[in-house]
Structures are given as structure tokens and as C-alpha cells.
Amino acid sequence: MLVANSRAIRSTYPAELQAVLSVEKAEESRQWISAWDGIAEGATPLYSLPGLAHELGVAEVLVKDESVRSELGSFKALGAPIALVRLILRLFPEADFDPVKMFKGAYTEELRDFTVVSATDGNHGKGLAAAARTVGCKCVIVLHANVSVEREQAIAAYGAEIVRIAGNYDESVEEAARLARENNWQVVSDTSYEGYEAIPRDVMQGYGTVAAEIVEACGGKSDGRAPFTHVFLQGGVGGLAAGISSYFWEIFGTHRPTVVVVEPKQADCLYQSAITGQPAKATGSVDSVMAGLACGETSPLAWRFLLTGADFFMTISDDDAVAAMKTLANGDARDIPIISGESGAAGLAGVAVLSGSAENWKGVGLNGNSRILVISTEGATAPQMYKVLVGESAEDVLTRQRAWPNPKAA
Structure with missing residues (x-):
């Protein structure tokens, strides 16, 4: 299902939103976390998939691959660690901790009796646990019934x-x-x-690193227009969509890209929020193969940004997500194979679903000149599940990725 957000606006980035999430704070977070050995050096890849673009009838499809952000396997390595460090700075002002040194484990003795706790579907908890281990504090993670044992073991x-x-x-x-x-x-x-609100704000601010790398890879601000016309962002509670779209909005202003938010049909809290104009609850069971997006309630803070900064909201089925995982994994002579998990492939799944309806495709403004950006937010964070869903292991896909382009297929 697809709904247009009648409250979306195209203006310069509102000052009241910039006071909460800003490019300046995102860049500060990026500088701090770059000192952490829990993430890879440099930017994650931004791939162009010309074969898929031709198939869809658009000018370009870009995929930001967050599977290699860290050994955690997802973009969540940027959110929880920044939120943890900023929380410690607020709680212990007299200690005069240096955030860069904190990411290097310089204060483990001082923080050994400090404990943080969080609920998670998997990736957020893993990011928090990894960061807590580095800074030296204790971490407790609450898991609900639908989180797999495989994901539990990865956090533990x-x-x-x-x-x-x-x-x-x-x-x-x-x-x-x-x-x-x-x-x-x-x-x-x-x-x-x-x-x-302070900690969820800091989590969202950490995601600005993804947006910053995309802008840089596309040549910066150039003429002030976004180098992509549409961006498809995963839903969940709304944090990623708010963090990424707000960055693009501040950078490109009235020329920001069209933002389409995608979520599971059984976890449609953002879709329902778009209908009512208020943070809403999901109408379905919330249980989805897209574990990272299986959220029942919209984050009120994230909704502040999506209320006017997101243009469309849509829902997809679990089968749609799995099909997109396979599309990315397969690749071809023109498109590099990409490992994308159940939630990671949701953005591309949204594109594929819209391509099946001429009315919706046109309604979202997609055409032969469109340049589409999707973010593959995770890799095979549950390797056994990935193999079951895709039909081959992540290791096999990685082997083909490393061998691409394949001269025999050219």
C-alpha cells in the first residue's frame, strides 16, 4: 500500500528541526566514532547498478552498502555507540572525559560500575553491546519472543x-x-x-555519517540539487528515515530528494502515522521476517521530521523483501552482487513493488530521468536465516562479489 503525505513541504530546513538534528552535530559524531576500532576505516561503498536501472526504466539506481560498516554488519554501529558516549558525557561532566579517548577505551576503570540497558530486534543491541565493551561499562539487552537465537548469540x-x-x-x-x-x-x-528524547536524538544523529558519505561520494552539493531524485528509506520506529532525510534536507533545502519510507505491512506504524498526522501504532501482528523493522509504535521524535520531510509512505510484504535480497545477491554482468539482509533490502523492495503499478510509479514521480538511492542497512546479520531465504550463503555471494566483473558473463 502507498499513501502520499499531504503534510510534506519543500522549504529550507526548518530552524526548529535543525536545533534537534543538524549537519554540524552529525559531523562531530562522525569525527568521534572514526576513532573506534569497532567500525571500518573510510566510507562504505556506494554502488551503481546500471543493469537494474535499465530493467526499471530509470536513469540510475544507487545502493549504499552498510553490511561492511563494521563486524556488526549494519548501520547500527553508528547510532548506539554515539548515543552511549554522549550519555556518559552528560552524566559525568565533572570527569571531563574526552569522547575520542572514550572510543579507545581510556576510561574503563572509571565506568566499570555504570550499566546501560536496551530493548532490541538485534542490530541496535549488538551495536550497544559492542560499544559498552569498548568504553568499559556493563550492558543488559532485553529481547522479545521473535528475536532468533542466532541474533541473541551474536549480541551475547x-x-x-x-x-x-x-x-x-x-x-x-x-x-x-x-x-x-x-x-x-x-x-x-x-x-x-x-x-x-535525548538519547534517541543522539542515535539518529549518528546515522548522519551514512548521509554525509553519500553526499561526498556523489560530488558534494554541486549545484545545490540532490544528485538523486528519490531515496527509499526503511521505516521501523522512524529513526533511520529521520536521521538520513533530515541531513539531505539541510544540505539540499528546497531541492531535497523525494523521500519514500518503506515498512512491513504487518508493522505499519509510520504508514498509519501518515494517515492520521500523529505518531501511531501498527495495525498488524508486527511479526515480520524484516526483524529490524518489526516495530509497533512510531517514535514521536522521529515523526517530527517525517511529518513534513517524508513525501510517501508504503508497506511491503515479507516476500517482497526476500525477492529484493535475491535481486541484490544475484547481480549480473553489469551489477555487482551485494549481501543485503531482510531489513537491508526493504528499500529496494519498495522500488520493485512500485514498479509493478504504473499508477503508483507515476504518482511517486518516477520516470526515465529518475535517479534512485536505497540504503542496504544490513548484511547477513543472521547468516543461517540469510542462507535459507536467499538460497546460498553470504560467503558464496561474497566470493562472487570479489570475482566481479566476471569475464565469462560479460
């Missing part, structure tokens, strides 16, 4: 204490808040709620 490998509940993601958020109150721990969540 970073030293986090795991707490399991029988409910869904939103209930795990409530449990994390309860544990924090009872134990005097600090919640580091990527979703906001009443009275809790």
Missing part, C-alpha cells in the same frame, strides 16, 4: 547480559524501562517516548 558475544521476555518488541521496550528504574540503570533506546 559482545559480553551483554541477555534478558528474554515472552512478548513483542514494544513490550521489550517497557521491560527495559522497568529494569532501568529498579536497578538505576540507563536506557539507551533508539525509539523515543514521553520524557525520553
Whole structure:
């Protein structure tokens, strides 16, 4: 399903939004986290897929590959670590901690009795656990019933204490808040709620690194117009979409790209928010193969940015996401194979779904001159599940990627 956001505007980036998320703060976060050995040096790849662009009938398809951001396998390596460091700076002002040194583990003795807690579908918790291990504090992660054992083990490998509940993601958020109150721990969540906005803001600010790298790879501001006409962003609670779209909005102003937000049909909280104009809850079961997007409630803070900064909201099926995973994994003589997980492929899945409806394709403004950007937000963060869904292992796809271009296929 697709809905146009009648509240979207094209203006210079509003000052009241810039006071919350800004390019300046994003660049500061980028500088700090570059000192962490938990992420790879340099920018992640931005691939052009001319074969897919020809198939879709557009000028270009660009894919930002976040699978190689770090050993964590996703863009979440940029959010939770920055939020953790900024939280510590706020809570311990008298300690005069240096954020760059914190990312190098210089204050582990001072922080050994400090504990953070968070609910997660997988990637956020893994990022927080990895960062906590580096800075030297304790980390407790609350997992809901639908998080796989494979994802649990990946988080526990970073030293986090795991707490399991029988409910869904939103209930795990409530449990994390309860544990924090009872134990005097600090919640580091990527979703906001009443009275809790500073940390989700910092998480979203960390995602600005992805947007900054994309702008740089495309040649900077150039003539002030975005080098891509459309960007398809994953939904979830809205944090990634808000963090990326706000950066582009500040940089390109009235010439910002058209923003399409994509989420599972059974976790349609942002789609419902677009209809009502207010942060809303999902109408479905929330259970989705797209584990990172299986969220039932919109983040009110993220919605502030999407209310006027996102142009369209749409839902896709689990089958659509799996088909997009296979498209990216297959590649061809013109398109490099890309490892993209269930949530990572959602943006491209949205493009594919729209291409099946001439009315929706035209309604979103897509045509032969369109330049589409999608962000593959994760790789095979659950390798066993990836192999089941795609039909080959991530290692096999990586082997073909390293051998590309294949002279025999040319």
C-alpha cells in the first residue's frame, strides 16, 4: 500500500528541526566514532547498478552498502555507540572525559560500575553491546519472543547480559524501562517516548555519517540539487528515515530528494502515522521476517521530521523483501552482487513493488530521468536465516562479489 503525505513541504530546513538534528552535530559524531576500532576505516561503498536501472526504466539506481560498516554488519554501529558516549558525557561532566579517548577505551576503570540497558530486534543491541565493551561499562539487552537465537548469540558475544521476555518488541521496550528504574540503570533506546528524547536524538544523529558519505561520494552539493531524485528509506520506529532525510534536507533545502519510507505491512506504524498526522501504532501482528523493522509504535521524535520531510509512505510484504535480497545477491554482468539482509533490502523492495503499478510509479514521480538511492542497512546479520531465504550463503555471494566483473558473463 502507498499513501502520499499531504503534510510534506519543500522549504529550507526548518530552524526548529535543525536545533534537534543538524549537519554540524552529525559531523562531530562522525569525527568521534572514526576513532573506534569497532567500525571500518573510510566510507562504505556506494554502488551503481546500471543493469537494474535499465530493467526499471530509470536513469540510475544507487545502493549504499552498510553490511561492511563494521563486524556488526549494519548501520547500527553508528547510532548506539554515539548515543552511549554522549550519555556518559552528560552524566559525568565533572570527569571531563574526552569522547575520542572514550572510543579507545581510556576510561574503563572509571565506568566499570555504570550499566546501560536496551530493548532490541538485534542490530541496535549488538551495536550497544559492542560499544559498552569498548568504553568499559556493563550492558543488559532485553529481547522479545521473535528475536532468533542466532541474533541473541551474536549480541551475547559482545559480553551483554541477555534478558528474554515472552512478548513483542514494544513490550521489550517497557521491560527495559522497568529494569532501568529498579536497578538505576540507563536506557539507551533508539525509539523515543514521553520524557525520553535525548538519547534517541543522539542515535539518529549518528546515522548522519551514512548521509554525509553519500553526499561526498556523489560530488558534494554541486549545484545545490540532490544528485538523486528519490531515496527509499526503511521505516521501523522512524529513526533511520529521520536521521538520513533530515541531513539531505539541510544540505539540499528546497531541492531535497523525494523521500519514500518503506515498512512491513504487518508493522505499519509510520504508514498509519501518515494517515492520521500523529505518531501511531501498527495495525498488524508486527511479526515480520524484516526483524529490524518489526516495530509497533512510531517514535514521536522521529515523526517530527517525517511529518513534513517524508513525501510517501508504503508497506511491503515479507516476500517482497526476500525477492529484493535475491535481486541484490544475484547481480549480473553489469551489477555487482551485494549481501543485503531482510531489513537491508526493504528499500529496494519498495522500488520493485512500485514498479509493478504504473499508477503508483507515476504518482511517486518516477520516470526515465529518475535517479534512485536505497540504503542496504544490513548484511547477513543472521547468516543461517540469510542462507535459507536467499538460497546460498553470504560467503558464496561474497566470493562472487570479489570475482566481479566476471569475464565469462560479460
